[in-house]
Amino acid sequence: MTAGTITPENDTTGARAPQTKATAAARIVGVGTASSEHRYSQQELLDHFAIEDPKIRSVFLNSAIDRRYLTLPELDAHGAVIEESQGELLDKHRRIALDMGARAVRACLEDSGLDPADIDYLCCVTTTGFLTPGLSALLIREMGLSPRTSRVDVVGMGCNAGLNALNAVAGWSVANPGKVAVALCVEACSAAYVIDSTLRTAVVNSLFGDGAAAVALITDTQDTAHSAPASPAGSGSPRILSFASHLITDAIDAMRFDWDDSQGKFSFFLDPQVPYVVGANAEQIIGRLLDGAGLRRSDIDHWLVHSGGKKVIDAVRVNLGLTRHDVRHTIGVLRDYGNLSSGSFLFSYERLLQERVTRSGDYGVLMVMGPGSTIETALVQW
Numbered sequence: 001m002t003a004g005t006i007t008p009e010n011d012t013t014g015a016r017a018p019q020t021k022a023t024a025a026a027r028i029v030g031v032g033t034a035s036s037e038h039r040y041s042q043q044e045l046l047d048h049f050a051i052e053d054p055k056i057r058s059v060f061l062n063s064a065i066d067r068r069y070l071t072l073p074e075l076d077a078h079g080a081v082i083e084e085s086q087g088e089l090l091d092k093h094r095r096i097a098l099d100m101g102a103r104a105v106r107a108c109l110e111d112s113g114l115d116p117a118d119i120d121y122l123c124c125v126t127t128t129g130f131l132t133p134g135l136s137a138l139l140i141r142e143m144g145l146s147p148r149t150s151r152v153d154v155v156g157m158g159c160n161a162g163l164n165a166l167n168a169v170a171g172w173s174v175a176n177p178g179k180v181a182v183a184l185c186v187e188a189c190s191a192a193y194v195i196d197s198t199l200r201t202a203v204v205n206s207l208f209g210d211g212a213a214a215v216a217l218i219t220d221t222q223d224t225a226h227s228a229p230a231s232p233a234g235s236g237s238p239r240i241l242s243f244a245s246h247l248i249t250d251a252i253d254a255m256r257f258d259w260d261d262s263q264g265k266f267s268f269f270l271d272p273q274v275p276y277v278v279g280a281n282a283e284q285i286i287g288r289l290l291d292g293a294g295l296r297r298s299d300i301d302h303w304l305v306h307s308g309g310k311k312v313i314d315a316v317r318v319n320l321g322l323t324r325h326d327v328r329h330t331i332g333v334l335r336d337y338g339n340l341s342s343g344s345f346l347f348s349y350e351r352l353l354q355e356r357v358t359r360s361g362d363y364g365v366l367m368v369m370g371p372g373s374t375i376e377t378a379l380v381q382w
Contacts, residue, residue: 025239026173026181026217028380030112031350034103035069035337036096036190036210045205048072049081049195056202064310064331068209068338071096071190081195086265093129093191094138100212101135101186102143108182108214116145119216120179121172125154125165125342128192135186158255159306160370161185162213162342163378167243169217177219185343186212194260194267204268207309209338213346238364238380244289248373251277255371278308278369279315286320286365289377295363302352302364303327307334307344312369344368358382 040048042060045068051057071092074082084092101124109116122145124135131138134153139145150172154165162185169183189208194201217240248254254271271277290297303326305316313334317327324331329348333340340347345368352358359382366378 024174024177024219025241026170026219027237027239028215028349029218029237030108030110030114030216031213031346031353032104032107032109032111033211033213033343033347033350034100034107035212036071036100036188037069038071039067039069040072041067042206045070045072048075050079053197053202055199056197056206059199059202060206063206063338064334065207065338066335070210071188073195083195089191089193089265090129090131093126093188094131096188096190096210097126097129097131097135097186097212098138098142100188100210101139101184101214104186104212104214105139105143105182105184108216112216114180114216116143118180119145119149119182120176121150121169121181123152123154123165123169123181123183125157125161125183125185126187127156127158127161127341128188130155135184139184156257157342158370158372158374159308159339159341159344160368160372160374160376162345163243163366163368163376164245165342166215166240166366166378167376170240170243173217173219178221179218181217182214183217184212184214185341185346187341187343189338189341192266192268194263194265196263200269201267203270203272207270207339209340211337211340211343211347213340213343213350215346215349238358238362238382241379241381242289242292243379244285244292244377246281246285246288246375248277248281248375251373254373274373275309275311275315277373278312278375279319281375282316282319282367285375285377286367289365289379293379295379297321299363300365301362302358303330304345304348304352304364304366305330306368306370307331307337307339307348308369309339310334316367342368342370 136151169181173181257266260267329351333347362382364380369375
């Protein structure tokens with residue numbers, strides 16, 4: 001394994017390299033999550049949709065998912081699912097996303113000791129519906145945030161979008177020290193389903209769940225940076241050190257939304273080769289991320305990987321030489337929520353903080369993947 005910028009002259013002991021360039025960095029000062037109202041086991045979902053096809057049942061029951069939060073279409077008097085039009089799905093998206101998003105932001109603010117009036121910048125991420133005005137404007141009105149709040153909406157990027165947004169929000173935070181920036185990922189996956197008897201839709205329908213996650217960022221002003229104490233053992237508030245991106249252009253159609261004329265709605269497609277494509281490219285981008293900081297993979301104390309699915313997690317773990325313990329939160333979030341798209345890694349981040357195992361000086365890697373095909377990463381330090 002390469003040591004990046006560490007050389008024998010400056011590292012003869014194998015110890016992790018110090019950060020030699022002192023630059024302003026945004027800190028994650030709070031996190032909050034929320035789900036939709038109803039939780040279902042995979043068996044309950046098979047029963048609700050009266051799915052008898054053994055191949056489709058196998059996809060559901062061998063997904064490493066125990067339960068998910070979803071808002072299902074109602075049944076008619078004969079027990080058949082009432083079909084939802086694209087317009088009805090967009091209405092569902094708006095309703096669920098506003099509810100989950102507001103609750104996630106409030107939980108994040110409570111975790112960080114902030115009030116809604118403290119938010120200076122709001123970035124909202126979603127792939128499960130389209131709204132104009134966007135979620136950011138609707139949430140500012142819904143939550144009574146200041147109409148002066150700066151905002152941006154990231155729509156349609158997919159499961160990787162949470163880290164794309166975090167990159168942009170961290171940049172805004174560094175440019176506006178002392179101000180509060182919030183990144184919110186809201187995915188009402190219940191509003192992005194096509195119900196039919198094909199294996200294509202079965203893979204998607206067996207995987208995704210509703211969820212929202214928010215993080216608050218602050219960059220210390222010069223005065224507070226000089227006077228701030230080191231983070232206590234078990235605390236949150238890691239600094240965001242750097243990002244690295246990798247677009248796998250040969251697999252640009254491997255994850256995509258298509259318009260389905262027969263259904264009159266959008267349909268999401270997942271190529272079965274996605275796990276292997278992601279796994280094959282994981283080492284390259286992690287090497288680049290860590291080389292820039294003069295670190296080895298063995299220097300990373302905490303790994304927070306997107307809960308993209310059992311095969312995706314296994315491919316990343318094998319290619320990076322990670323243990324099941326390293327990705328325990330990734331596995332746990334998939335088991336308890338399914339794939340939450342852009343916010344999955346923040347659910348894992350919240351679970352890590354709840355363990356209270358982070359220590360001052362620990363390094364962490366955030367890693368997500370999605371349409372493009374794309375792998376996005378970030379390096380943080382407590």
